[in-house]
Amino acid sequence: MxxxxxPEKRSAILQAAVHEIAELGLGAPTAMIAKRAGVAAGTLFTYFASKEQLLNEVYLELKVEVYARINADFPHKGSLECRARHTWSNSLDxxxxFPEKRKASVQLNVSDLITxxxxxxxxxxxxTIDRTLDELGTRGALRGLPGGFPAAAMSAMQEATMEFIAKQPKQRKELMERGFQVFWRAVR
Amino acid sequence: MxxxxxPEKRSAILQAAVHEIAELGLGAPTAMIAKRAGVAAGTLFTYFASKEQLLNEVYLELKVEVYARINADFPHKGSLECRARHTWSNSLDxxxxFPEKRKASVQLNVSDLITxxxxxxxxxxxxTIDRTLDELGTRGALRGLPGGFPAAAMSAMQEATMEFIAKQPKQRKELMERGFQVFWRAVR
Amino acid sequence: MxxxxxPEKRSAILQAAVHEIAELGLGAPTAMIAKRAGVAAGTLFTYFASKEQLLNEVYLELKVEVYARINADFPHKGSLECRARHTWSNSLDxxxxFPEKRKASVQLNVSDLITxxxxxxxxxxxxTIDRTLDELGTRGALRGLPGGFPAAAMSAMQEATMEFIAKQPKQRKELMERGFQVFWRAVR
Amino acid sequence: MxxxxxPEKRSAILQAAVHEIAELGLGAPTAMIAKRAGVAAGTLFTYFASKEQLLNEVYLELKVEVYARINADFPHKGSLECRARHTWSNSLDxxxxFPEKRKASVQLNVSDLITxxxxxxxxxxxxTIDRTLDELGTRGALRGLPGGFPAAAMSAMQEATMEFIAKQPKQRKELMERGFQVFWRAVR
DNA sequence: GATGAATGAGGTTTCATTCAT
DNA sequence: TATGAATGAAACCTCATTCAT
Known part of the structure; x- marks a missing residue:
């Protein structure tokens, strides 16, 4: 044989990609990613067929990671608000x-390279998460809006909240809760 | 330099840049931008010192354009809700x-190239707009949150709303109003 | 402006390509071709869109060159044998x-890159040449064989002759004539 | 090494090389050759020290194969024409x-990689074959021409004939015989 | 000022070959 | 011995920018 x-190498490449994308944007050279991952330039292409594919996998990995965290100790039996708050807090956390991951995620999100x-x-x-959020769509303020709207709304409000937490990290706890309250008022 | x-040429270049960025992302070649603008590759650099500067000016132009539109018939004497709704509608409109402009704007927004x-x-x-939005920050739900939060919140909610309008253009009017209501419930 | x-640069590139192909085969790097032509690596691509296209143009140029030489003082009114001998001698000459040109030509000929x-x-x-050669196809030994056969036969016999002239350049004159006689006996 | x-593996690699060279030219990747041969990329290099050596062995094998076929039922006692015709037919057959073998053979022939x-x-x-062909060199039309010329001439005429048989496979028999007659007229 | 050819650094990807397993 | 991941030197090509015209 x-x-x-x-898997470690693969993982190292993905991680390096996150770092470089956060720093240099999607134009980050594969050579630099490989270097930071501690592998040869060519090795990257035994793990990912092309840069585009690498980027897609990075995107996927990041999404999976957040969702995994949210799912980890999800209060399936909790009230709607409780579940919503859980989702809110965990993804914000x-x-x-991981500010780099977030930054890379944002870049990838707006890119047409992600299929x-x-x-x-x-x-x-x-x-799981969507089910919670969609439950919001059947009640109160969001009734009748298209599926996915609650998720989009939360994501949007988080984006806004995050920006401010980034500027004032000390008030993180408070901002996070206040942000959620604003969101909750809107959708409940 | x-x-x-x-000024026509300058304008043509900016416009072409918007188009190409929307289509190809920030990696859009200056040569292609120049071509679409109907000028030679070199000419672009007599109007903009570098690609980076061009991108910054595109960003600026787009922002200025939305704000100008909002300011055009701004109901200075209207109620807070009225002014907020005006802002909401006009920027969404x-x-x-101009979906291309919006797309370019999003790309530029997340990029580190914009200084x-x-x-x-x-x-x-x-x-004007900020003054309205900040007024929101002194009342109700948003009291005590940092300045700029209302603007960020609106922008975020608009982003979410826009996504759905793009998917279901027929319900544009309704979605726009519903989106505003959600926002308004959150912040009022 | x-x-x-x-045109000089274009020509220099073509010439350099011939040289490098003769020396290194079709794998000759474009960078080396450019260097020998005295231009920057990138410049090559303002004259030829791709290596493949460059190769195609080299092929064309070489063919055109031989044919031009044959056509230059073609004895249109000469006997069939006279015209055939003219064609034979001039292309062999x-x-x-230009042994490099010949070598490059051979390589390109057998390559699938030439469309x-x-x-x-x-x-x-x-x-003009084909008309002469095809005239051969209507008479004597070649009657009934498919069009193009005489040309192929001559080309093949020349190839053989050339090989021996290359080995014994001193007997060039004699070998050329003897070779033609062999060919002529075959086809007349 | x-x-x-x-020997089966060695043989499979040679065969795979023929196939890939016919399809992709001499630039055919060793990895692809190995794959088609059903062995690992590295294994190829335990059978052949380098790609260049592999190519040389392929060349050799193909030559040996044709010659073996001609030698198989060679009419040693036949007339000169009979022996020449045998050689002609069998190598053309x-x-x-095996069009792939022929194609690979042609590519290798013109390449400088073959030492x-x-x-x-x-x-x-x-x-055996050369002895027959050289006998031609002592008589008739070819008297006095350098050794090897008859072989080269036959090979050349075959090349021409082959081209047309490839285009009109149905007339294979007839073209083969007519081709020989043309050759024979030239050299006898 | 306008043009677009020229430049060459740098980007992605390929590939012969090596070497740990 | 067989494997195929690892390597890194090239290969082809792109592109921001310069500069002769």
């Missing part, structure tokens, strides 16, 4: 904890 | 009317 | 005079 | 039966 493809297929593949992981 | 002969100076320069035009 | 595209379109484009120049 | 375990040593090594197998 030959040397076996190492992630974004604050519809890739975007679709995140649906699986989003299941 | 200094004082430039033809602009985004819907803090450039971002600061939009402040002037934002004056 | 800007600097104008110079060219091949002997049918390019091959077709040589037909124009081949006109 | 030294003595090698499996081979080329027609003089390799070319020389085909001499052994060519023995």
């Amino acid at each position: 030959a040397r076996v493809r190492s 992630w974004a604050i904890e 519809p297929e890739t975007r679709a593949r995140t649906a699986t992981e989003r299941g | 200094a004082r430039v002969r033809s 602009w985004a819907i009317e 803090p100076e450039t971002r600061a320069r939009t402040a002037t035009e934002r004056g | 800007a600097r104008v595209r110079s 060219w091949a002997i005079e 049918p379109e390019t091959r077709a484009r040589t037909a124009t120049e081949r006109g | 030294a003595r090698v375990r499996s 081979w080329a027609i039966e 003089p040593e390799t070319r020389a090594r085909t001499a052994t197998e060519r023995g």
Whole structure:
């Protein structure tokens, strides 16, 4: 048997990609990503067929990661507000904890390099969360709005909140809660 | 470089840049932008010192344009809600009317190429609007949150709303109003 | 007006390509070709869209060159044998005079990079010659064989002859004539 | 590298090389050759020290194969014409039966990768045939021409004939015989 | 000022070959 | 010995920018 493809290396490349994208944008050279991952330039292409594919996988990994965190101790039996707050806090926590990941995620989000297929593949992981958020869509203020709107609204409000937490990290706790309250008033 | 002969050419380049960025992202080649603008590749650099500067000016132009539209018939004497709704509608209208501009604007927004100076320069035009939005920050739900939060919140909610209008253009009117109501419930 | 595209440069690139292909085969790097032509690596691509296109143009140029030489003082009124001998001698002369061109030509000939379109484009120049050779096809030994056969036969016999002239350049004259006689006995 | 375990593998690699060269030219990647041969990329290099050596061996194998076929039922006692015709037919048959082999052979022939040593090594197998063809060189039209000329001439005429058989496979028999007659008129 | 050819650094990707397993 | 991941030197090509015209 030959040397076996190492998940660590693959992971290192993805991580390096996140870092470089956060720093240099989507134009970050694959050579630089490889270097930071501690592998040769050519090695990157044994793990990812092309830069575009690498970017798609980075996108996927980041999405999966947030959703995994939210799902981890999700209060399935909690009230709607409780579940919404859980989602709100956990994804914000992630974004604050890993600013590079968040930055890369944002860049990838607005890019046309991410294929519809890739975007679709995140649906699986989003299941639980979407169900909660969609429940919002059947009540109160959001009744009648298209499916997905609550999720989009939350994501949007988080974006806004995050910006301010980034500027005033000390008030993180408070801003996070106030942000949620604003959101909750809007949608409940 | 200094004082430039033809404002038409300058304008054509900016417009072409918007188009190409919308289509190809920030990696859009200057040569292609020049071509679409109907000028030679080199000419672009007599109007803009570098690609980076061009991008900054595009960003500025787009911001100025939305703000100008909002300011045009701004109901200075209207109620707070009235003024907020005016802002909401007009900027959404602009985004819907010029999808390319919106797309370019989003890309530029998340890019590190846009300098803090450039971002600061939009402040002037934002004056009236910000005053309205900040008024929101002194009352109700948003009291105590940092300045700029209302603007960020609106922008974020608009982003979400826009996404859905793009998917279901027929319900544009309704979605725009519903979106505003959600926002308004949150902040009033 | 800007600097104008110079036929000299184009020509230098083609010539350099011939040299490098003769030396290194079709894998000759474009960078090396450019260098030998005295232009920057990138410049090559303002004259030829791709390496493949460059190769096609080299092929064309070489063909055109031989045919031009044959056509130059073609004995239109001469006997069939006279015309055949003229064709034979002149193309052999060219091949002997420019061994690099011949070598490049051979390599390109057997390559799949040369498109049918390019091959077709040589037909124009081949006109006079083909008419002579096809005349052979209507008489004597070749009657009934498909059109193009005489040309192929001559080309093949020349190839063989050339090989020996290359080995014994001193007997060039004699070998050329003997070779023709062999060919002529075959086809007359 | 030294003595090698499996002749089957060696053979499979050679065969795969023929196929890939016919399809992609001499630039065919070793990895692709290995894949088609059903072995790992690295394995190829335990059978052949380098790509260049592999190519030389392919060349050799193909030559040996044609010569073997001609030698198989060679009419040693036949007339000169009979022996010449045998040679003509059998090598043409081979080329027609295995177009890939022929194509690879042509590519290798014009390449500088094939060393003089390799070319020389085909001499052994060519023995019988050359003796026949050289006999031609002592008589009639070819008297006085350098040794090897008859062989080259036949090869050349075959090349021409083959081209047309490829285009009109139905008339294969007839074209083959007519081609020989043309050749024979030239050299007898 | 306008043009677009020229430049060459740098980008992505390929590939012969090596080497750990 | 067989494997195929790892390597890194090129290869082709693009592109922001300069500069002769």
